[in-house]
Amino acid sequence: MNVVPALPLMIVAGGACVALLASAGPGGRVRRDGPFWAGAATLIAAAVMSLVLWGDRQEALGGGYRADRFSMLLNLVFLAAAFCALLFSVREPAGVDRRGEYISLLLTSTAGMMLVAGAGDLIALFLGIEILSVALYVLCALEVWRERSLEAGLKYLIVGAVGSSFFLYGLAFLFGASGSVKLSVIGENLSVASFTDEPLLLVAMALIVTGLAFKASAVPFHMWTPDVYEGAPTPITAFMATATKVAALAAFLRIFGGALTDLVDTWQVAIGVVAAASVIVGNVGALVQRNFKRLLAYSSIAQAGYLLIGVAAGTLQGAESVLYYLIAYTAMTLAAFAVIIIREREVEDGEMVDALAGYGRARPVVGVVATVAMLSLAGFPPLSGFIGKFLLFGSAAEQGLWWLAVIGAVGSVVSVAYYLRVLRVMWFGTPAHGGEPRKLLTIPAPVLITAVTAAVAVVGFGLGASLLMDVCRDAAAALLAA
């Protein structure tokens, strides 16, 4: 039995256990610093292992996990997001109070995401989604003394459980219709027999799209997103907004882009409609938000829409642009949340857009990070957000989905309004009481370094786009590899 391809996953799962044991261990030092270093070491080790495994598909452990370029590339994204969340949490209340548990849950969630990206069968895929969700339910509610945090945990739990049950129901139908739980065998079975009018398969696809749309916070299953993003501890929100979305899109690509790729005519319109609705609702909703976290929540709904446009294209080019945009999206969203995290530590209402008034002049570095993030999210060239959107809409247009490309383009034009409003407040706004922005504390070095790194990455992914595109093309090709 081949264990090596599953090593990144096993390292992270093992790291979660070690962090947990450290928190229950004897001695103050181990308890205080042990989990953090265990978590950091685990993430780095898993990232190195993922790079080592970069190559053609290797099946691990009887085919339940598949290490190929697709899963390894996404592993790196998950691990980077987790690492940023870890650094953001330095001296964050939830992170300080129960360090070991916090880090252990973060790692477990990451392991679940890695399982989603590399799952070889439907059961492992579902378990991956469950692991990542259950860990996040707890993380959202971890600041139990804040009612908002509890509310976020509870809402996410209920909505997430509904989404999971739809997804599982759909997987059961898919198994019934195709006769196998193995993703590769499903693809083969469906390409041999003509299944286009098999109703069970239609039901399966509808339910799977519903379940995954819940997880990716796509319209019409997005209602939980603003409340949960607002209530959860901000480093967790940053992690959720990036890594969870990547995991949900990975599942979309694995199922629809990989196993069900021959039935593209059947599911293309359904996913296209979900994508278009997400773009519209997300962008319109964000226009009126005064809370920065809620604004980013609506923006993330719109971003899920852009990403699904690439899935709906159903081509290799579409999958490749989705992967590119996922990486760019992770970097720019992390940079945007870093700004909230920094401001939130200084003032009570740090998550409001108005709390940032004049902040760019007071702290130019943070201001530049925010500017890069916002401009990239809005899609200004030459930043990576622009290139990603360009590729996504292009892949849709190439398949004759002009309406999707147009909706996406109009949506991003609308989005400029609210992204630039944040920047206007930040650079040209004056604080409510006039003068300097209130309370400037020293920013913890890890948080600032992460923020700057994310911003540099946003620019770098834009400048080195052709290089990154080659990597994404290889990863997307792995979806269809036998």
Added chain:
Amino acid sequence: MGERITFAIAAAVALGSAVGVVTLKNPFRAAVSLIGTLLAVAVMFLLLAAPFVAAIQVIVYAGAIVVLFLFVIAYLGERPGRFEHDPMARYEVVGWIAVIALGVQGFIALANSRLAGIFDDPKATGDIGSPRAIGEAFTDPFVVSFEATSLVLLVAALGAVLLAKRAVLGEGGR
């Protein structure tokens, strides 16, 4: 024939009890009604030649999980029946429409399906439901899922303790 009669009875009990779970006003009764559904599902597992799953269904679901529900209801204590103006009441219609739509959709899909075993008697499969067969599945093709389950259990224990113990602390302040 015996199978069909057994299935019909089990399905009727499962559906009837499930309706009881959502319509009964007293949460204790609703939870107990759930036992009926779970036991009927266990009978269906027997019909599918999966005795081990049936046994687990009875032990874990009808036993432990219903007890957990009852403890949660007891923890919440006596509640006033319904709120005077239940803010969710107006969505009840939507819920029923969704349920009926799902049911109709499932019925149409199954009625039009070309799968074997829906309108004719299904062919017997090999041994898939005995503990031994499940054990073989766990040790070879599904070992990843087997191990992943342990992670789910870890998170479940972690979450329960973190949030419940916090609730204890929360009642005393903080």
Added chain:
Amino acid sequence: MELSDYLPIVVFLAAGLVVGLGILALSKVGRTKQNQVKGLPYESGILATTPVRQRFSIDFYLTAMLFIVFDIELAFIYPVAMVLRDAGATALISLLSFMFTVVVALVWVWRKGALEWR
């Protein structure tokens, strides 16, 4: 296994049902005299001094939840134990790593004092 093999279970359930319903039916037969002692929750024993419907402690929930976690662990270990002799070392290793994760949870739960009744 044939369905008829489960006949003893059906007979057992039917017998239980008959006894239960029979007691209920017999209580309706004949004259019944009500008095205060008979109407008490417990005909013999200590009288209830506080309202019966009290809120339970959250510890009940916690214990039940942890019970379920380890109950499910058992349900997963049992089938693997059945094939351990045939499947050999790989099965043993996968079983041990499964148990390791759950034991980590147990150690943590224990160390955090979640098993103490307060």
